[in-house]
Amino acid sequence: MNTIKTLLILVALSFLNAQAQELQSPNGKFVMYFALLNDGTPTYQLNYLNKEIIKKSKLGLELQNDSQSLLNDFTVVKTTPATFNETWKTVWGEETEIQNHYNELAVLLKQNKTEREIIIRFRLFDEGLGFRYEFPQQKNLVYFTIKEERTEFAMTGDHTAFWIPGDYDTQEYDYTESKLSEIRGLFQTALTTNASQEQFSETGVQTSLMMKAADGLYLNIHEAALIDYSCMHLNLDDKNLVFQSHLTPDAQGNKGHLQAPCVSPWRTIMASYDARDILASRMTLNLNEPCKIEDTSWIKPVKYVGVWWEMITGKSSWSYTNDFPSIQLGITDYSKAKPNGTHGATTKHVKELIDFAALHGFDGVLVEGWNQGWEDWFGQSKDYVFDFVSPYPDFDVEGIHEYAKSKGVKMIMHHETSGSARNYERHLDKAFQFMNTHGYEAVKTGYVGDMLPRGEHHYSQWILNHYQYVIEKAVDYKIMVNAHEAVRPTGICRTYPNMIGNESARGTEFQAFGGSKPNHTTILPFTRLIGGPMDYTPGVFEMDISKVNPNNDSHVNTTLTNQLGLYVVMYSPLQMAADLPENYNRFLDAFQFIKDVPVAWSTSKYLEAEPGYYITIARKDKNSNNWFVGNNNGVNPRTATISLDFLDKDKKYEATIYADAKNADYKTNPQAYTITKQKVTHKSKLKMTSAAGGGYAISIVEIK
Ligand code: NOJ
Ligand code: CA
Secondary structure: OHHHHHHHHHHHHHHHHHOOEEEEOOOOOEEEEEEEOOOOOEEEEEEEOOEEEEEEEEOOEEEOOOOOOEOOOEEEEEEEEEEEEEEEEOOOOOOOEEEEEEEEEEEEEEEOOOOOEEEEEEEEOOOEEEEEEEEOOEOOEOEEEEEEEOOEEEEOOOOEEEEOEOOOOOOOOOOEEEEHHHHHHHHHHHOOOOOOOOOOOOOEEEOOEEEEOOOOOEEEEEEEOOOOOOOEEEEEEOOOOEEEEEEOOOOOOOOOEEEOOEEOOEEEEEEEOOHHHHHHOOHHHHOOOOOOOOOOOOOOOEEEEEEOHHHHOOOOEOOOEOOOOOOOOOOOOHHHOOEOOOEOOOHHHHHHHHHHHHHHOOOEEEEOOOEOOHHHOOOOOOOOOOOOOOEOOOOOHHHHHHHHHHOOOEEEEEEEOOOEHHHHHHHHHHHHHHHHHOOEEEEEEEOOOOOEOOOOOOOOHHHHHHHHHHHHHHHHOOOEEEEOOOOOOOOHHHOOOOEEEEOOOOOHHHHHOOOOOOOHHHOHHHOHHHHOOOOOOOOOOOOEHHHOOOOOOOEOOOOHHHHHHHHHHOOOOEEEOOOOHHHHHHOHHHHHHHHHOOOOEEEEEEEEEEOOOEEEEEEEEOOOOOEEEEEEEOOOOEEEEEEOOOOOOOOEEEEEEEEEOOOOEOOOEOOOEEEEEEEEOOOOEEEEEEOOOOEEEEEEEEEO
16 A cells, blocks of 8 residues: 555656746747656756757756765755846946846755755846756755766757867867867867866867857857856767766865855856847846946046067067076065066156057056066966065156156056966955055956966866955955956956956967967857957057067968957957057057047947857947947958948938958958048948958947
């Protein structure tokens, strides 16, 4: 009798478990199904326009030293639906207001044997799905260590992907376009060297991952609100075409130490048959918490120049002297050292840059190599490498501050940590006080080389908490942060808009380290920029780097007007004009666009987009009625007609068009461009041609 009873209960339970819970997006185009497998494993499935786009995929977490883990044996206790619709104002962004509209399903699960509870919260937007794990406060789950997150993303076909190798330490790779099934075979060729890198699997890739299915569906997988957790990669089971989450381990190989109550980051899946929808989506920002900074008046977009490209190209040096085989800060006596004659950050040279910035209306000047320690800064796993407050003898901090102030220009501080996070935290308060004292409102941080504490990775939980600590500490000092080599962003800039930039991808610097693929910037907006703006440092006009430094034979793989288009295509509230003043002085007519282009926008229109091939975006200035259009093109020359129907119907404008000349080509003739002017209205259509590796930029100024 008892056995029959148990059997009946089990049948009833499995029936309940098998019953799928359904969630629809506000526009009804997406439907998500949640269900438990017979063994109590949670699963989800995603449909778009009545078609399955993510096959039934498992959810759960494997825990360290916990045979039960959080993988199966669950029953549904309760499901709570909700709907949310709100519009919020940005401090800066691609538009001034963002709508946050979704339907939600919170599934409360109980693990039968352990009586532990978790919630899986699903939010379905018109652009896609976000879901996360939540661990409520409870007796049986307090402190726990993640062995691996077991979230699956089961693909419906052998999609084309734009991928970079999965790596615990760097995203500074060129993208490879291939079928999912080809990733393994291409993995080794996709690798390029970096100061710190570690891959984990020949089918491991990074997010944000952009894909295109055979039927033309665009799919994007990423994460949002990555806080106090480790960064997620995707490991592909290439037999079954199922992506499995793969978290970045810490020095002990653990993937995350959690204490309930807590939540995981959101896992996101966006989809559309129109690639422009992926660029226009604000889902990643919407899944982050609202702004936590009360007074944001000190946070301002910045256009800047810097003592930088000359070091990147090898023309000048960060270091001051060649006298010392190694440096011990506080002991090494720089006052007796012989200057090496190539030091970039000298007072005289910095003042020249300030003059250039003031003359052309830039907000700021970044100076790298101003502080002691660069003679011996990385490669040795050195702990106490910089103190961030000791300038070189030829850099007059206060004199430069006064000079910049008199010219209406702000200085931007540089803090290279060499990956020594512990050392940076040790000095952080003093370093930020030093910035306050000397009028610096923004800092560019950097994490070149292997991480310290040793064995930690650029993307492991402890180090991510360090980046977050720096951002929050910077708020106390009203400092804006632009972190290089830190984890790729996940929309946290909504919560902390003082994070005005990040690198976390292969930036322009690689054009001086041998070059990047010509279509690189037609992919970045679909991948790296999904989580937030990039300090891509565009604006290089001299493509033959040997003209800057005869010992560097790199070639910048774009045309000159492609570089102009970047200021619109690659959204960022922080934009650099990276090249040397002497190169801008040779092309002052084209430089005019960089001077005119705003860094603050009120709205954005995505005119054309195909990852790997082309992107054209129009944006409206936040402070005027002027519009700016940017195009970046891949390797196939392309002609297309764009409509200016986004312009105000009652206004007339003058368009200045900076375009590739007929014979332009990124390799053979990158500096061939034309500048033409014409009157335009909302009825105008422009036939535009972009060269191989080319692009264009248009400023559309209201005629009053
Ligand atoms: C790498 C950064 O991306 C680059 O911008 C910086 O100049 C160097 N590190 C030195 O800090
Ligand atoms: Ca870098």
